[in-house]
Amino acid sequence: MEADLSGFNIDAPRWDQSTFLGRVKHFFNITDPRTILVPERELDWAKAMVEKGRVGAVPPGTPVEQLLYAKKLYDSAFHPDTGEKMNVIGRMSFQVPGGMIITGFMLQFYRTMPAVIFWQWVNQSFNALVNYTNRNAASPTSLRQMAVSYITATTTAVATAVSMNMMTKRAPPLVGRWVPFAAVAAANCVNIPMMRQQELIQGICVKDRNHNEMGHSRRAAAIGITQVVISRIAMAAPGMILLPVVMERLEKLRFMKRIRVLHAPLQVLLSGCFLIFMVPVACGLFPQKCELPVSYLEPELRDSIKAKCEEPVPYVYFNKGL
Template sequence: MSITSGESPVLCVNKMEADLSGFNIDAPRWDQCTFLGRVKHFFNITDPRTVLVPERELDWAKVMVEKSRMGVVPPGTQVEQLLYAKKLYDSAFHPDTGDKMNVIGRMSFQVPGGMIITGFMLQFYRWNLGARTMPAVIFWQWVNQSFNALVNYTNRNAASPTSVRQMALSYITATTTAVATAVGMNMLTKRAPPLVGRWVPFAAVAAANCVNIPMMRQQELIQGICVKDGNHNEIGHSRRAAAIGITQVVISRITMAAPGMILLPVIMERLEKLRFMKKVKVLHAPLQVLLSGCFLIFMVPVACGLFPQKCELPVSYLEPELQDAIRAKYGELVPYVYFNKGL
């Protein structure tokens, strides 16, 4: 499979012979200090088509990125080939470890995975506004939170090691708490107006994200997240940095789900009143899944772009003991630290 990544806005590519001298493959194509630049970046790497790229092409992309970093790319390589390789690399490999991420946990899978789960979750509530069965509520929330837990774990800051036991405990705690939240809200809104009932899935998802993400990444909060200086040298671990990163991810995930899960029930309620929609009830569920995908294809990069993935934090905001350790070793040469907040 081949995905055209388009021309670089900062580098002119000679189709016959590209000059790669001075080319830095890790330099962002768009300004990551601006919201628009980050949205463009995430539109590129969360492209759902990358999910279908064969494994051998992903492996080729990793090799090309590594060779470019060493300055030993094959003769005749064009800049646009390297940009395409970097797009595949960023979409499929973890930024901390360089390991290939599982397909379902990648942010590029958020559109196909999220649209199916969100569409059917909302459709279930539409069908069962008058009689929501508890087993069905539990099932769909469990599916959604299991998916979220896998995404949260896959996109964590991988510099904080997590054992299998810790991961299993985090998953059980996160999904159980999330499902309990959804069930409780479902019971509270049984007598609410129909439209309010249709918003229960979003309210449950928003509340569950506040539990699921911190639980799946609790080791970062306990042990601290790896922080580095401007030259990518590790200089310590900070719990405060972890709290900031996780909070930003929670806000991003809720923002990602909000438009589709808030507006779709209103849209479907209007559409259901149309005469031709009453005649094709069998198409209501596929339509809702498709509309969920339309929202997500824009909201995934927009939500991911709310905050920089590489966060900058003043040393003065870190824990006092870490501040002292940094200043004892570097003096005032390191005013800021940097860390990967995850997605």
């Protein structure tokens, strides 16, 4: 159908972002793993269409479906703060293919120390790139800070996995299978805050409902980063907690004992099944555009907002990142 574009806002989400279901639908759309296969020229076309839509320069007769598809590609591949194209591996749409491979192998190769160290290192390298790619880009991070964050998170994950592996040697086999999740959860609590430490030091940019910049808030940064940590742990939890139980049962079956070579591919596939649903669900736990009462901000920022605004500003808004 042809679009009446007079009142069309291309930046308005298709689903209500104030509800959990609306956010899940939104993230199902933009974390679609098929978008990573879209050619660069098509992504550039999508960005051009979105930019035309913002200034009301969309060619007459452009179908609504075409604009919505362009916005889907734009949201999946371009950073919401800078508009720059994100690296493929760091995009949330790469979480399913990238995460399923790493998670599957972490859960399969948990018995030997070299395998534990290697796959925890691979996972934290992947997480560091994802965290950097999806940060709030208004707060620049230096190369030194990135290196310190990466080394700290990787060390935390490896140390947690190795120490827990040693402690659970005499525990039931299932307990040992849960060690990778404990290491991933612990590392997320370090990796994300460290990779985004500049936001905690200098504050995150907060705006009013008309997108006017009001200042930078460290409290807003702490809230946003905490929500991202919770979301990432929730994203991994079902697969890394339930899949070991499933595999523990399956590996006792006679036919599974004969096809041991397929155990790792099976874990990868099942990990992907969990992540297809959990990536959008976890991203949708909290709104990406956070609302924060001005009364909760730092006193100096609160006073600054009152001084510069003639009318009261009850709330400020900021991008928490993913």
